[in-house]
Amino acid sequence: KAGVTQTPRYLIKTRGQQVTLSCSPISGHRSVSWYQQTPGQGLQFLFEYFSETQRNKGNFPGRFSGRQFSNSRSEMNVSTLELGDSALYLCASSQGFGYTGELFFGEGSRLTVL
Amino acid sequence: AQKVTQAQTEISVVEKEDVTLDCVYETRDTTYYLFWYKQPPSGELVFLIRRNSFDEQNEISGRYSWNFQKSTSSFNFTITASQVVDSAVYFCALRGSNYKLTFGKGTLLTVNP
Numbered sequence: 742k743a744g745v746t747q748t749p750r751y752l753i754k755t756r757g758q759q760v761t762l763s764c765s766p767i768s769g770h771r772s773v774s775w776y777q778q779t780p781g782q783g784l785q786f787l788f789e790y791f792s793e794t795q796r797n798k799g800n801f802p803g804r805f806s807g808r809q810f811s812n813s814r815s816e817m818n819v820s821t822l823e824l825g826d827s828a829l830y831l832c833a834s835s836q837g838f839g840y841t842g843e844l845f846f847g848e849g850s851r852l853t854v855l
Numbered sequence: 856a857q858k859v860t861q862a863q864t865e866i867s868v869v870e871k872e873d874v875t876l877d878c879v880y881e882t883r884d885t886t887y888y889l890f891w892y893k894q895p896p897s898g899e900l901v902f903l904i905r906r907n908s909f910d911e912q913n914e915i916s917g918r919y920s921w922n923f924q925k926s927t928s929s930f931n932f933t934i935t936a937s938q939v940v941d942s943a944v945y946f947c948a949l950r951g952s953n954y955k956l957t958f959g960k961g962t963l964l965t966v967n968p
Binding site: 744841 | 961
């Protein structure tokens, strides 16, 4: 079956702009979580969505937001981009919130902020 | 608070050598789950193994083996007879009662021919 699909794979923005990233989970998976990966901070949890509701949130400013649609697809948005937002953004899907099994990750969206 | 420490930032070995990647964790939860993921250059995190806090049995899967010791809060990963294709960044992670996955900083493994 198809894996987790993230779009776009690469994008370049300038400071102050906003960006929207998309994630389509594995068919049948209803939970989507987002992670930011940077060389300095490593992999950090952003938030998790299940049944169109944010269930969990990491320690990121309000400029980072997300949503989930009825088909479980998710988007995350970063407004007023800063240089420090340059990162690989990874999306992961799982069967449901609180599921203790493995998360399945996409290849990520690499954002560069100039 | 949860914390995962991978003290080895980079490891370089020659093909066919055995290599162990260390992982030490901290958590106050009594029920938790430990994971290892592999990240090749493509960026995707590939699941390798999951262990729950009540199962201290070591596991072997082909050339891969894992040693879980609650007494030392460690969950180490050994690759036997390493191959060039094993070159990647390896992450250890912990999922506790808050359901958030906390990752270590990762270990870059380079296997040279």
